[in-house]
Amino acid sequence: MKPAPFNYVRADSIEQAVEALAGSSDGKVLAGGQSLIPLLSMRLAGPSLLVDINGIAGLDEVRADSDGVHLGALARHADVLANTAAREVQPLVAAALSHVGHATIRNRGTTVGSLVHADASAEMPLILLLLAGSLDVVGPRGRRTIPAESLYIGPLESSLEHDEVAVEAFFPALPPMTGIAFEEVARRQGDYALCGVGAVVEVDGGHVRSARAGFMSVHDVPVVAELTEHLAGMSLSTQEGRVVLEAAVEHAMGALDPAADVHASEAYRAHLARVLAKRVVAAAFSDATHRAATRPAVGSEA
């Protein structure tokens, strides 16, 4: 478990990192290293170049404003999780982050690193997609913003070019009258989930105005299902609402293709997706109702 030989560049600036990556066809960016280093050690990956961005000043920012949460490429999971302003602005980020690995992994691992690793069984790619966030990347052709919906293109594959460095992620703020929930089933605390589901539900007068649910570990990329057309106008705390929710979840299942592994069969993963989706969408609805009651929407103040 020792990596094969590779070249190493410790970049002092983003420009230097981009330049180094541009000079190699298979360079990899090293941030927290929580996924990359084990892959190197097991010789499952053998890039000829590692570009270490840990020395670049200013990349570790965690900033929350009224738009949402902005995370620099070196913001560690633990720093994001500990940031109360970020939690206020978009509680779903913290709700999901608490399931990422263990404290030691969160201390070192970066949220942006997790986003670009593009693992369909990781929490943060799903959350970015579910919240319709975005990722800013810098390459030889300049800086661009990749919307989450065009970021995840295949298993462990993002739409970043090999010479681009992710510099900042953006998670939009939680709108008023909106609630969130996240739940996952993992074999052990901190493991990759067998299935995880997050939901964002917006209410209006005790009824659903919009709803979406995101699924992890049940497809080769994170999947978000739009549930608004099924649930709009429903109260999910009624028997009728629960029946409708069940049908909506069943509809969402059509977009999923769970795979078997040593921990779970396809059928069990699909079952978990159903169970968790129902629980989580209902919980997000309650959360929204609760938030609407305790923090009236701007419009109602008029």
Next chain:
Amino acid sequence: MSTQLFGEKVPRVEDQRFLRGQGRYVDDVLVDTPSATLHAAVLRSPHAHARILDIDVSDVIDMDGVHLVWTHEDLAGAMAEPLPLLIPHPALTHGRTQYTLAKDTVNYVGEAVAFVVADDRYLAEDALGRISVSYEPLPAVVGIESARAAENLVHDDVPGNVAARMEQNVGDAPTAIDAAPHVLELDLSIERSAAMPLEGRGTVARWDHDTSRLQVWTSTQASTGVRAAVAAKLELDLGQVDVICPDTGGGFGVKINHPWPEDLLVTRAAQVTGQAVKFTEDRREHFISAAHERAQEHHIRVGFDDQGRVQGLDVEFWHDNGAYTPYGLIVPIITSTQLLGPYKPANYRVRFDSLYTNTVIVTPYRGAGRPQGCFAMERTIDAIAAHLGLDRTAVRAANLIQPDEFPYDQGLIFQDGRPLIYDSGDYPAMLEKIRKLIGWDEFEQFKAEAEAEGRRVGIGLGCYVEGTGVGPYEGAHVHVETSGKVKVATGLTTQGQGHQTAFAQVVADTLDVPMEDVEVVTGDTRRMSYSVGTFASRAAVMSGSAMHLAALRAKEKALRLAADALEADEADLKMVDGSVQVKGSPSNSIALGTLAVLSNPLRYAFDKASQAATQFSVGDQDKPPVDEDDEPGLEGRDFYSPNRSTFASGMHAAIVETDPETAEIKILRYAIVHDCGRMINPMIVEGQIHGGMAQGIGGALYERMAYDDSGQLLNASFMDFLMPYVTEIPGEIDVDHLETPSPLNPLGIKGAGEAGVIPVSAAIAAAVENAEGFSITSMPISPAELYDLRQRHAEHTSTTSARPPKQDGSGEESA
């Protein structure tokens, strides 16, 4: 007289070192001189079964920094022969062991094929990547079903893949079963798992040309065994080889096997290169080239009366021994004998086949065949209770050996080749204790309340008896220095059990010296060259007893010298806090250190102790300075060798909750009653029980070796082999003790190391069964599997409709 330490919760002296990161493990040896140490790596077979057509190392030979590359062809003499079969047995008719480096064929993924020594491990692994081996893949035998079918053979010359077939009989079980009022048959299985110590295997060796001596540090449970094996294979005299086992990060059985190919290759490479050579196993290597255990399938036929008393028990089982049998039949023999637990079936027949598969070898893993046996027996008892509609504890009570029946002869031959005779215990008292501790009688109400809330909860029980402290012997050496400090050594090794504390307690008590004055050394063949090893829950029983006996010898000599020096009668003397004193006259005393000075006629007044001793004189002027039966020095050396094993016992109870939707299994309460005789240190015993139970939960709910049909291990990492974290272990574990002293050793102790793991799968299976209402016959069980069982039972119930699901039922009445 200072406070007696035996039985006290003395804090572990080694924890200061371990918790501060100051432990010194094999990989820490010679780290201060990195340039002087070479590093080894092993090329391992990627195939479960293949013929080796060619190995090309030409791309490696000229690599900078590579010192040596070997394949089987480079080995000669004993090194080119198969590894030793450590424990032969007449029933092991087709024992096979691997070569140090594979010759002609490979029989499991991970088998050693080539060996490289380089400046560092990075280079060594680069070199492995340049070795080209061409294989002709052969069909792989994976799993017991495939081994039994024997459509393919692991070894061409082993028909049916059967390494051994063994049978033992007490009475006539088949006849008794046929005559019994009730008969049940069950099929029960346990999957393959592994011990997974946090520190893997490792060996460092250095050859001294000037003295022609080999020094070896290795992470082992038997340093004397490694010494003998290395000497034999390298064709050295035993006296040329020193083996030291430094701090060790766990063993749990896997490190009892020896020699590993790497032990021999590293020591030989040290001899050839003249430099120190180090091999530190990485985790993937440990998964695919150390050892596994547990995989067994059992078929049980049991006959019983209306009270659930077993009249005949007929057990047939199939043991997956992996590709080779270096450790003989120990595991299945233990299952076959210890399966009986605290019960006394009137008639018993047990038969097993030990089968080859193209998987990693099997050696004992904590519990060593007992978790499987306990699972088989306890599931059988639960099935009897379900069949008769009796309380599960009542059926157990009806079958228990009674306190007045000890010593109780089960009529079988145990793993040590001696009769299986239980020395002591009180199983009915233990059953009462566990019922109270878990709240057995109150559970029905709790279950009803939980069910009213839509929750599913269940309770289960597992009982076991464990033969511990197997022979043949262990020794100890006690040396009182002139400073009064006591240096003691025993040959068996330590993997974190707290021996430095427990043995010091025994010696400090026997000599009445402060515990901090006692220093314990283990596993160093320079200090004690005769030893067996640390396994079979034997260290406290064997070396604890030997420590006591050796200390008694030192005490005897101290009293004799003191009587002479103080001009008193030995009978009037006593040991008090590091000195010998005339009873009733505390001022009339002499320090042990002073006695150590007096014990040596050659007296150089180098230190204060020597000067202090000048006021005394001992010895008879008419006799030689060292008398005929005497030796210089205040020392004691003795060996403890019992007739038989001593039998510890225990009962576990678990209350679990299963999620009606996700099928997740949560342990709500866990209770343990444990009897290991007199406890040297109850805190260490409880630590062992907690750790064992945690490992048991791993075996019950998380850990398994996921081989695919081609023999690839799919989960060979800690990401996918699910060793439970502290978050998966119940926060509160209720432990109660029962102490029935063993009559077989001077301290009345029984082993405690393995116990905690044994009944966990049995107890949790029973609890899940109780929660779900259908039988659990295979462990471990994951949420995915529980979900699958629910689906199958739902289908079964909907198709057969009429019959309600049996509560707590398993097995079916045979025709």
